[in-house]
Amino acid sequence: MDLSQEDLAADLGVSRGAVAQWEMVEGTCPNVENLIALARRTGLAFEYLATGRGPKIQGQPIDAIADDDSPYAMLSPQQAALLEWFDRLGKRQQAGLFDLVGIGRRGGTKS
Structure with a gap:
């Protein structure tokens, strides 16, 4: 998937800097809500994103995360x-x- 930090940040409603931190080895970790949204947006498994264990791919990525009010x-x-x-x-x-x-x-x- 070809997705920039800026595009992902906009989709998730966070700053580009937050996404950059998540990608760093010693960076911060996303909170649970952001992990869920990240899993949905990328198709990666929640468990894999949260722990590094389990299957990497969960399903098809969705095009964008829409806030459901x-x-x-x-x-x-x-x-x-x-x-x-x-x-x-x-x-x-x-x-x-x-x-x-x-x-x-x-x-x-x-x-």
Whole structure:
């Protein structure tokens, strides 16, 4: 993959200097969020980037990292759809659904 430090930095939302540090033997390490984005952008395996162990290639690189402003970005499509549906319900409907499935209002199950 032919990707400049400047292009990668722009894709990940970090400075070019941060990317340069990551490439240095004695440089800083990216945080977990940046490692995840770096793995997605390059196709390299997260474990390989984080530890140097395991398979180097995970999958196909993606063209760019797009920020997903959704609060459900890390959920599966089914989980996100359920939460989006739930958020559209009124407070009384949400409370009724909690009662129906046996979940208390604080998120724990009823005893």
